[in-house]
Amino acid sequence: MPAMTRRALIVALTALLLTGCGVPVDDAPRRVSGRPGPHNSPVAGDADSMAGRANxxxxxxxxxRLGTVVRRVDYLPDVDTHLRHLLAGPGNTERDAGYTSALTGTASVAGARLSGGVAEVEVGGAGDExxxxxxxxxxxxxxxxxxxRADVHGVTFRRDGQPLDVPRADGSLSRxxxxxxxxxxxxxxx
Incomplete structure (x- = not known):
């Protein structure tokens, strides 16, 4: 292909690319809302999460047996606050539905933090014994x-900063x- 024709082709393609891809331009910024459903749940720290509702x-x-209850909140809290809500136990309606908590009197939970998709829960006092x-x-x-939570892929437990072996459903211990x-x-x- 001659250099002049190739240059003309490049200029034509560049002009075509610069003219846009068919997305209309608005006169002013507009809020973009996500699609409804579980894939649109806000996460902690989302500035827009305060405007919506989350599970x-x-x-x-x-x-x-373990059973899940879902509370409607303005935004999904950070991992530590979410854990604190669990530690507070079931509310009146949940208790009326037969829910209790096994956390009272077992391991003393000091807090949790998220690190690379793993929630690290610090326990003190009673634990594996x-x-x-x-x-x-x-x-x-x-x-x-x-x-x-979408941002948590696994949970580990620590005591005094050291990994803690905890029981799984089959009774085996894992860290x-x-x-x-x-x-x-x-x-x-x-």
Whole structure:
């Protein structure tokens, strides 16, 4: 292809690309709303999340099984606050529906932070040596609650900054990141 024709072709293609791709231009900025459904849930720190409503899933115990309740909140809180909501226990309506918490009297939870998609939960005091039969349910509540979030892919537990072995549904201990699958046999059916 001659240099002149190639140059003309490049200029024509450049002009075509610069004229746009058919997206209309507005006179003023406009708010873009996401599509409805679970893929549009706000995450902590989202500036626009205050304007919408979000689902906060919390895992409690009913009939010796793990069960999830969903609370409507203005925005999904950060991981530590979400955990604090779980630790506060079921509300009146949830208690009336038969939900309780195995967290009272088991591991003392100091807080949580998110690191690379893994929620690291710091526990103090009682932990792996309590001997309580509901200890598996307690750890399951935390894991199932935090992994219900789109930004959490697993949960680990630490005591004094050191990894802590915690029980899974089958009674085996693990210090690897846990997910709801590790507690699947304990999750109640609706």
């Amino acid at each position: 906060e899933s919390l895992c409690f115990v009913r009939d010796d 309590t001997g309580r039969s509901d200890q598996i349910l307690a750890f399951g509540q935390i894991v199932c609650t935090l992994t219900s 690897l990141p846990l997910t709801a699958i590790d507690y699947a046999p304990l999750i109640g059916r609706r």
